Amino acid sequence: MDLKGKTAVVTGSGRGIGRAVALKLADLGVNVVLNATQGSRTVDEVEKGISARGVGCAVVRADVRNTAEAEKIIQTAVERFGRVDILVNNAGITRDNLIIRMSEQEWDDVLDTNLKGTFNCIKAVSRIMLKQKSGRIINITSVSGIVGAAGQANYSSSKAGVIGLTKACAKELASRGITVNALAPGLIDTDMTKVLSGEIKEEYMRNIPLKRLGTPEDVANAVAFLASDEAGYITGQIINIDGGMVM
Numbered sequence: 001m002d003l004k005g006k007t008a009v010v011t012g013s014g015r016g017i018g019r020a021v022a023l024k025l026a027d028l029g030v031n032v033v034l035n036a037t038q039g040s041r042t043v044d045e046v047e048k049g050i051s052a053r054g055v056g057c058a059v060v061r062a063d064v065r066n067t068a069e070a071e072k073i074i075q076t077a078v079e080r081f082g083r084v085d086i087l088v089n090n091a092g093i094t095r096d097n098l099i100i101r102m103s104e105q106e107w108d109d110v111l112d113t114n115l116k117g118t119f120n121c122i123k124a125v126s127r128i129m130l131k132q133k134s135g136r137i138i139n140i141t142s143v144s145g146i147v148g149a150a151g152q153a154n155y156s157s158s159k160a161g162v163i164g165l166t167k168a169c170a171k172e173l174a175s176r177g178i179t180v181n182a183l184a185p186g187l188i189d190t191d192m193t194k195v196l197s198g199e200i201k202e203e204y205m206r207n208i209p210l211k212r213l214g215t216p217e218d219v220a221n222a223v224a225f226l227a228s229d230e231a232g233y234i235t236g237q238i239i240n241i242d243g244g245m246v247m
Contacts, residue, residue: 001225003227005030005031006085007056007082008087010033010034010035011091011121013035013090014034016191018088018091021088022046022050023046023050024221025220026055029055030085035060044059056080060072065117070120074124083128085135086138088139089118089137089162090140093109099153110154111157111161113158115162118165122180125137130173130176134178135173136226137173137178137179137181138227139165139181139183140219141162141238142159142186143186143242144156146163148160162182166181166236179231180235182237183219183241185214187204187213188215188216189215193213208245218241222239
């Protein structure tokens with residue numbers, strides 16, 4: 001895969017999947033614009049790791065829920081590197097609760113970040129990619145958006161929305177050489193899953209044919225492929241990265 005010299009924006013790139021994606025792309029010679037919310041310190045460590053790889057890097061502390069701030073992320077990439085070749089919409093949160101107990105705030109927070117944030121970034125980058133007549137947009141959804149998850153009505157709904165958004169945008173943007181795909185991770189070993197009890201993890205494991213948790217690098221490898229020329233004839237697809245949990 002030849003990605004050297006391209007520019008990528010990776011939202012929510014201070015830890016977990018976003019961090020792994022940013023580092024993987026940097027390993028392949030991609031200039032990376034990192035994004036995290038105000039107060040995040042881990043993104044500074046990622047910046048150091050990318051700079052050590054000899055590629056360009058910028059950090060934009062911005063909240064993707066806010067339209068103007070999402071636009072600022074994309075604009076920074078253009079100002080710094082002249083273009084945006086790859087957008088990875090990874091920023092996401094959970095606010096788990098049973099539906100009968102879920103507050104309006106818990107619902108709004110998750111939908112605003114996971115779904116509206118993805119919409120904001122796609123809208124902002126589309127203007128750039130349409131002019132370029134090229135681009136790769138890769139959204140991080142979840143198997144929860146495919147099969148639903150108890151206690152995650154907000155999260156499952158947001159990730160199902162990302163799937164619909166992916167397919168709609170793939171149809172709208174394809175004529176200008178822009179592909180839009182999504183990856184649906186299963187149980188990935190990140191800070192988000194470390195809070196799960198051993199009992200819950202064992203239950204999940206019984207349903208994973210490969211009998212292991214996924215790693216952020218498993219997802220990052222798939223992102224790198226979808227960002228490459230080798231994936232130029234793939235668009236509107238949802239690819240599960242889940243060890244076979246959802247077939």
